[in-house]
Amino acid sequence: MPAIAPDDQVFVLTGAGVSAESGIPTFRGVNGLWRNYRIEEVASPRAWHRDPRLVWEFYSMRRQVASAARPNPAHLALAKLEKKLQQRLFLCTQNVDNLHELAGSRQVVHMHGELFKSRCDACSRAPFHDTSTYDPPAGIPRCECGGRIRPHICWFGETPFELDRIFGALNECTVFMAVGTSGVVEPAASFVAHVAGRARTIYVGPEEPANASSFTECHLGKAGEVLPDLLGAF
Ligand code: APR
Numbered sequence: 001m002p003a004i005a006p007d008d009q010v011f012v013l014t015g016a017g018v019s020a021e022s023g024i025p026t027f028r029g030v031n032g033l034w035r036n037y038r039i040e041e042v043a044s045p046r047a048w049h050r051d052p053r054l055v056w057e058f059y060s061m062r063r064q065v066a067s068a069a070r071p072n073p074a075h076l077a078l079a080k081l082e083k084k085l086q087q088r089l090f091l092c093t094q095n096v097d098n099l100h101e102l103a104g105s106r107q108v109v110h111m112h113g114e115l116f117k118s119r120c121d122a123c124s125r126a127p128f129h130d131t132s133t134y135d136p137p138a139g140i141p142r143c144e145c146g147g148r149i150r151p152h153i154c155w156f157g158e159t160p161f162e163l164d165r166i167f168g169a170l171n172e173c174t175v176f177m178a179v180g181t182s183g184v185v186e187p188a189a190s191f192v193a194h195v196a197g198r199a200r201t202i203y204v205g206p207e208e209p210a211n212a213s214s215f216t217e218c219h220l221g222k223a224g225e226v227l228p229d230l231l232g233a234f
Pocket of ligand 1: 014015016017018020021026027028029032094095112179180181182183184185204205206207208209221222223224
């Protein structure tokens with residue numbers, strides 16, 4: 001794999017596959033989360049209004065699983081790359097776990113929100129660090145304003161976070177790498193098409209993603225096994 005040039009700007013997009021080897025289930029694979037839960041029952045504004053207790057049960061389970069997980073070699077390789085590239089690396093993740101941060105990455109853009117943050121669904125109070133779990137949820141936690149406290153997660157039908165910063169970095173990047181994402185959820189699935197033709201496009205994962213045709217390089221394998229060598233050559 002050719003090294004990157006000193007003036008290359010690298011954009012890395014990670015998905016659930018980068019945390020799979022840390023024991024956090026993906027969404028669509030075998031044993032994927034969406035095999036056991038219906039998205040519309042636990043991860044949408046409608047679900048929140050219809051059954052907030054079930055939503056908190058789902059995110060409490062995900063908080064318990066994620067808090068027991070540790071970064072794997074893929075997270076560590078990306079944290080090492082950030083030390084080397086500094087501002088020439090833009091790390092955008094669809095994941096809501098904190099394994100990139102635990103591995104040492106300092107600048108992580110969580111476009112789908114963060115599992116260990118909550119916010120009020122009524123007032124403009126900023127999202128706050130929250131590791132609480134409700135099992136079973138006795139009641140819905142309340143803000144001082146009386147609003148209901150919800151997970152700080154971008155649900156289906158909501159707008160992902162930081163899209164201006166993300167597209168600014170996409171417009172600047174000369175190398176785009178996607179790691180462990182099935183390429184079916186927008187807008188992340190179209191990031192590669194946005195840069196194709198003017199950036200090297202690299203995919204890392206055990207199976208081809210749905211948007212494979214937009215990538216010029218594909219490294220089939222587990223992120224924890226492929227990334228250390230691949231990024232070590234950068
Ligand atoms: N290393 C790298 N990739 C892996 C590994 C691994 N060890 N194990 C599985 N994968 C790949 C799978 O092949 C699959 O392509 O990870 C991908 C996981 O795909 P999804 O489960 O669809 O997860 P993701 O693409 O991140 O989902 C995007 O959908 O449900 C929403 O908001 C949720 O952020 C999520 C978004």
